[in-house]
Each structure stands twice: as structure tokens, then as C-alpha cells.
Amino acid sequence: MVAKVHSMGLWGMDxxxxxxxxxxxxxxxxxxxxGLPDASVKESRDRVRSAMKNSGFSFPVNKITINLAPADQRKEGSLYDLPLFTALMCATGQIAAEAxxxxxxxxxxSLSGELRPIRGVLPMAIHARERGFHTLFVPAENGAEGAAVDGLTVYAPKTVEELFLHLSGQKRLPPCSPSGQDCQSQTFWPDFSEVxxxxxxxxALEIAAAGGHNxxxxxxxxSGKSMLAKRLPSILPDMAFEEVIETTKIHSIAGTIPNGSALVRHRxxxxxxxxxxxxxxxxxxxxxxxxxxSLAHNGVLFLDELPFFSRAALEVLRQPLEDGRVTISRVNGTVSYPCSVMLVAAMNPCPCGxxxxxxxxxxxxxxSVSRYLSRVSGPLLDRLDLHIEVPPVEFDALxxxxxxxxxxxxxxxxxRARTLQNxxxxxSNISCNARITPDRLQKICVLSDNARLLLKKAFETMGLSARAYDRVLKVARTIADLDGSEIIQPYHAAEAVQYRSLDRKYWMAELN
Known part of the structure; x- marks a missing residue:
């Protein structure tokens, strides 16, 4: 007898x-x-056999063949334990196939028949709804995460015995609701009032937060560089629901969502x-x-002591910071993950500081100063919108x-500024000012005549690159949004320009 049940697999974000x-x-x-199982899938044989026996069910004494279709798609992880158990229960007649x-x-x-949490439940639940499934069974700890998807009934049994009683109609499980505690909802970030x-x-951090700038x-x-950066999450704008879903999908795939949590609502x-x-x-x-x-998608990636990161690691950032996506190619295929992040970096001006x-x-x-500063390449510096000097704090201020x-x-x-941007x-696919595409830059960043003259003089005097000029325009657009102005005025442009001059103070001074 052949029994068939449906399950899910993961490849990248899908x-x-x-x-x-x-x-x-x-x-x-x-x-x-x-059906191309990996080692963890093959080990399901022993977990399923023990779970059936220890839960009081009959394990068939036959030649058992399990096929995972499509057979040309690699299967990995322990998430197939439950569908394997159910398929065997249907094949032996202990559960009706119609159920x-x-x-x-x-x-x-587990060996005793308990269900343990898995990663990637949210993208699997979204896929199940799109493919017309009306019911999804997941472990109890993943119930709130799966129930976040509308139009899909999610049940979360704690043991295989509860699953059996539900499918046999003896004791129905209550459907899950997305009432689990949101991930990070109990995180209290330090406040800027303490600075x-x-x-x-x-x-500068306010401008960066408002426009999503690096x-x-x-x-x-x-001087307080790390202290300021660690308070940045406390002023980040609220997340839109689409951002919540996309961020939760990434953390679900990575397995970083705490058990019992539903959605990642904080950046x-x-x-x-x-x-x-x-x-x-x-x-x-x-x-x-x-x-x-990608784990910092829609949030902040903070790199403290920037020059101490390896050159190879820093150069990896260059293209993803521009594209908002990172593409990973392997023999098995290519995966693309979103990575629309605010890069916040901190460093000393030299080895002694x-x-x-x-x-x-x-x-x-x-x-030694030259070697230290050269660890941060010019192209990477060009992708940092604001360069801020954090001087020693005076005693009177402390x-x-x-x-x-x-x-x-x-x-x-x-x-308020992010609402204007939304x-x-x-x-469009633009989420904030930092993501303005080149074809829309001139239309969105409208300059007054005096602001245009100021930027022209700054461009010629400072020797800005084309990329740096575009980033100055985007920062000026954010400053104008904070000011509630549709037109970028000279003082908006002047403030944006001053945030590009710091690299010259150190890098150019060192060269001279």
C-alpha cells in the first residue's frame, strides 16, 4: 500500500x-x-521508529520505502520527521488517508514522540496558503509563528499522540492564533537622554535613522562611539507590516526566532x-x-572597530550595500537574500586612537597610521553617507x-520624516531616501537655485565622486524631510555636505 502526505522544504527565502x-x-x-535526503533526513528513520513504538503505535515489520518528491530537489533538516510518521501511520491504516x-x-x-521546534515555519506557512493547503501542522513552539499567516488553519500538537487523536476525530486540537509574544518585544534599548x-x-544619527543612511x-x-550606536535602535522608525513579514521570514529561516514568538516587529x-x-x-x-x-535586513548592522575587520570581509559589503541584496552561488544553486541595512561603523583615527x-x-x-587607515578602502568609504567626528566630551557637558x-x-x-517618505x-520598491534609484534622484531631490550653486562649489572644491554626490543629495533630501520642506534649501545642502568632509580630514592629512 502506498500512502501520501504533504510537507515543505526550504531553499533560500522560498x-x-x-x-x-x-x-x-x-x-x-x-x-x-x-529523494535526495541529507544525513539529518536519513536519521529520521530511527527517530520515527522510536517515536511510534514509545507512543504505543504499531511499527510495520515490512520493507519500507519512503520517497521525497520531487526527487531532484535536495532535502535537508529534521522537519520531515512528522510527515514520515504520518505517512507510515496512513500506510498501516492507523490513520485514515482522507484525514x-x-x-x-x-x-x-523526539524518541518519546514529542514534537520539537524547527526553523522556517513562516515561509512554509505562506507557501502552504499559496498552494491551496487549508491546514498546516507544526510543533507547539512554532504555532504562533505559523498562525501569523491569514487564510490558513494552523494546529500545533505537542506529541504525536495529540496528532493521532486529532486526525482520528477523537479529540480535536484548538487552532493556533498569532497571540505569541512578538520577538524582541521585551528588549529595552538604552535611551539618548543618558548621553x-x-x-x-x-x-547625524537622527538623520541616518530617518533616511536609512549608512x-x-x-x-x-x-568618546562615546559605541554608546551612541547602541542607542540607535531606540530611535529607528516603526516597521511597516510588509517589513515585519520579510524580516521575520529571514530570522525564521536562520532559526533565530525564540520559541513561542510570532513576528519580529522591531528593527x-x-x-x-x-x-x-x-x-x-x-x-x-x-x-x-x-x-x-541579511539578519540585519530592515535594521542596523553595527561594525565596531571597523579597521580590525578583515579586508575580505569588508569588501564583501560593497555590492550588497548598493543593491540591497546578497547573492550566494553554490554547486547546488544560487540563493538571493535581501539585505537593505543601515551600516553603522565606528573606528579610532589611528592605532593609539x-x-x-x-x-x-x-x-x-x-x-602605522597609513596602514591602519588603508584597511578601510576608498570604495567602502564612498558608500558611507555620513562621516561624523565624535570628539572627547568636555567636563561641563559631563x-x-x-x-x-x-x-x-x-x-x-x-x-514623521519616514511617513513622508512612505x-x-x-x-514603488523604494523604502526610504537611502534607496532612491538613480532614475528618480533628480525628480525627488529637487534643489533650489542657491542649493544647486552650493553643491556645485562643494563638488568642485572637495573632489567628490559621482557616488558621493548622489549620497549627498539623498542625505539633503532626508534633512529637508525632517524640516518638512519639499524643496532642498541651501542650509539643507550645506549640512549634508559637511557630513562628507571628515574622511578628508584624516585620510588626506595622513597622506600629506
């Missing part, structure tokens, strides 16, 4: 349907799985150590998984009892 076929025939008892019509099942089994001084850096913070040790903040490999940043593996770039310090002398040689502006007040302005870019 899921695909897998038909699990179980055949029982007379012969020497054996349990074979075909699983229009259903899909995913889940890992004394550094008003220029705060202003930013470089450079200054001596202890990610990823801060990898400087020893991270190029593959760790971009993603990779035999079956490519998302890297730090005091090059250009107003009161402390730098002990580095010219050669000792001041005057309360600083709170993150809530800054976020309110950021949200209205402006309705119906």
Missing part, C-alpha cells in the same frame, strides 16, 4: 512542496529513504565581532543560510544636570 510517499511491501524488513487531505505537516520528533554632549553625533563614527577611545540590530568571516557576513554554507547582512586629538599627542608613526533629549522625542521626528514612494 519554500517548496514535498510529497512524502510511503510504500510497504513484503520482504526483508528495511527502512529506506530516497490528511489538504493538509501539510512539518516537525521534528551627555555629542549633539552633532546625535543629530554612517561612520570616528573619534578617540572613550534588528546586529553587531558581529571583528573576527567574523566573509561568509559570516554575507551568508553561506552548502545549503546557503542568511549571514549578518589619538591622531588629531585636541590635547593628547598621537604616538603612532606615519607608516557634569551638566540638564536633561538631554529623550529617544522618544527623537523617534517622533524620525517617524507616502512619496507608495507603489
Amino acid at each position: 519554500a517548496f512542496t514535498v510529497k512524502v510517499e510511503a510504500d510497504l511491501s513484503i520482504g526483508i524488513p528495511a527502512f529506506d529513504i530516497v 490528511v487531505d489538504g493538509c501539510a505537516l512539518v516537525g521534528e520528533l 551627555r554632549g555629542q549633539e552633532e553625533a546625535k543629530r 554612517i561612520l563614527l570616528i573619534g578617540p577611545p572613550g 534588528p540590530f546586529r553587531s558581529p565581532h571583528h573576527t567574523v568571516s566573509p561568509a559570516g557576513l554575507s551568508g553561506g554554507g552548502t545549503l546557503p543560510r542568511p549571514g549578518e547582512l 589619538y591622531f588629531g586629538h585636541p590635547t593628547r599627542a598621537c604616538t603612532c608613526t606615519a607608516a 557634569a551638566s544636570t540638564k536633561p538631554a533629549e529623550s529617544s522618544a522625542a527623537i523617534q517622533e521626528r524620525v517617524n 507616502q512619496r514612494y507608495t507603489g
Whole structure:
């Protein structure tokens, strides 16, 4: 007898349907799985056998052949345990075949028959709805995540016995609801009100948050670069529902969503150590998984001590920062993950940290400063929209009892500016000012006559590249949005230009 049930598989951001076929025939008892299974799928044989026996069900003493179709698509992971169990139960007549019509099942089994959580439930649930399945069975810890998809009934049994009682009609399971706690909802980011001084850096971070711009913070040790960057999530704009779904899909595929959580409603903040490999940043593996770039999608990727990252890792960032996608090619195929991130980088101006310090002398040689700064390539610097100097904080600012502006007040302005952008870019693929495409740049970044003259003089004087000029325009557009202005005025352009001059102060001074 041949029994058929449906399951799902993952390839990149997308899921695909897998038909699990179980055949029982007379012969020497054996349990074979075909259809390009990896090692973890092959190990399902032992988990399913033990789960059936330990849960009180009869395991067939036959030659068992399991086929995972399509047979030319690689299957990996432990999510096929539950569909294999169900297919065998149908093949032996312990569950009626009609009970699983229009259903899909995913889940890992323990030896005692308990269901364990898996990754990638959200993209699989979306695929199940698109392919016309009306029911999806997932482990209990993944129930809230799967139930976030409308138009699909999700059941989350804790054990295979609960699944059996539901399918046999003896004890129906309640359908899941997306009432699980949202991922990161209990994360409390430090507040900008705790920061004394550094008003220029705060202003630059507000502009970066409002327009989704990349930013470089450079200054001596202890000036507050990392402290400012770690408070950036507290002023990021609220996420649109489409951003929530796309971000949750990536974290679901990577398996970083806590058990019982539903959706990632807060913008990610990823801060990898400087020893991270190029593959760790971009993603990779035999079956490519998302890297730090994609895990920071719609959020912030913070690289502290930027020059200490390997040159290969930093150069990996160049194309994804421009395209908003990272493409990973392997023998098995090519996978593309979105990576629309705000890159926030922090660094010292030299190895000792005091090059250009107003009161402390730098002990580095010219050669060591040159080697240190050359670790950050010109093309990467060009992709950083704002270059901000974070100077030492004066004593009067540190000792001041005057309360600083709170993150809530800054976020309110950021949200207003992002709302203007959402209205402006309705119906397009542009999410914020930093993502304005070249064909729409001149139409959206409308300059007054005086602003155009100012930018022309700055371009000629500073020797800006074409890419840097485009980024100045985008930053000026964000500053105008924060000011509620449709036209970019000279003072908007002037402020944007000053955020491109810092690299010359250090890199050009070192060369001279």
C-alpha cells in the first residue's frame, strides 16, 4: 500500500512542496529513504521508529520505502520527521488517508514522540496558503509563528499522540492564533537622554535613522562611539507590516526566532565581532543560510572597530550595500537574500586612537597610521553617507544636570520624516531616501537655485565622486524631510555636505 502526505522544504527565502510517499511491501524488513535526503533526513528513520513504538503505535515489520518528491530537489533538516510518521501511520491504516487531505505537516520528533521546534515555519506557512493547503501542522513552539499567516488553519500538537487523536476525530486540537509574544518585544534599548554632549553625533544619527543612511563614527577611545550606536535602535522608525513579514521570514529561516514568538516587529540590530568571516557576513554554507547582512535586513548592522575587520570581509559589503541584496552561488544553486541595512561603523583615527586629538599627542608613526587607515578602502568609504567626528566630551557637558533629549522625542521626528517618505514612494520598491534609484534622484531631490550653486562649489572644491554626490543629495533630501520642506534649501545642502568632509580630514592629512 502506498500512502501520501504533504510537507515543505526550504531553499533560500522560498519554500517548496514535498510529497512524502510511503510504500510497504513484503520482504526483508528495511527502512529506506530516497529523494535526495541529507544525513539529518536519513536519521529520521530511527527517530520515527522510536517515536511510534514509545507512543504505543504499531511499527510495520515490512520493507519500507519512503520517497521525497520531487526527487531532484535536495532535502535537508529534521522537519520531515512528522510527515514520515504520518505517512507510515496512513500506510498501516492507523490513520485514515482522507484525514490528511489538504493538509501539510512539518516537525521534528523526539524518541518519546514529542514534537520539537524547527526553523522556517513562516515561509512554509505562506507557501502552504499559496498552494491551496487549508491546514498546516507544526510543533507547539512554532504555532504562533505559523498562525501569523491569514487564510490558513494552523494546529500545533505537542506529541504525536495529540496528532493521532486529532486526525482520528477523537479529540480535536484548538487552532493556533498569532497571540505569541512578538520577538524582541521585551528588549529595552538604552535611551539618548543618558548621553551627555555629542549633539552633532546625535543629530547625524537622527538623520541616518530617518533616511536609512549608512554612517561612520570616528573619534578617540572613550568618546562615546559605541554608546551612541547602541542607542540607535531606540530611535529607528516603526516597521511597516510588509517589513515585519520579510524580516521575520529571514530570522525564521536562520532559526533565530525564540520559541513561542510570532513576528519580529522591531528593527534588528546586529553587531558581529571583528573576527567574523566573509561568509559570516554575507551568508553561506552548502545549503546557503542568511549571514549578518541579511539578519540585519530592515535594521542596523553595527561594525565596531571597523579597521580590525578583515579586508575580505569588508569588501564583501560593497555590492550588497548598493543593491540591497546578497547573492550566494553554490554547486547546488544560487540563493538571493535581501539585505537593505543601515551600516553603522565606528573606528579610532589611528592605532593609539589619538591622531588629531585636541590635547593628547598621537604616538603612532606615519607608516602605522597609513596602514591602519588603508584597511578601510576608498570604495567602502564612498558608500558611507555620513562621516561624523565624535570628539572627547568636555567636563561641563559631563557634569551638566540638564536633561538631554529623550529617544522618544527623537523617534517622533524620525517617524514623521519616514511617513513622508512612505507616502512619496507608495507603489514603488523604494523604502526610504537611502534607496532612491538613480532614475528618480533628480525628480525627488529637487534643489533650489542657491542649493544647486552650493553643491556645485562643494563638488568642485572637495573632489567628490559621482557616488558621493548622489549620497549627498539623498542625505539633503532626508534633512529637508525632517524640516518638512519639499524643496532642498541651501542650509539643507550645506549640512549634508559637511557630513562628507571628515574622511578628508584624516585620510588626506595622513597622506600629506
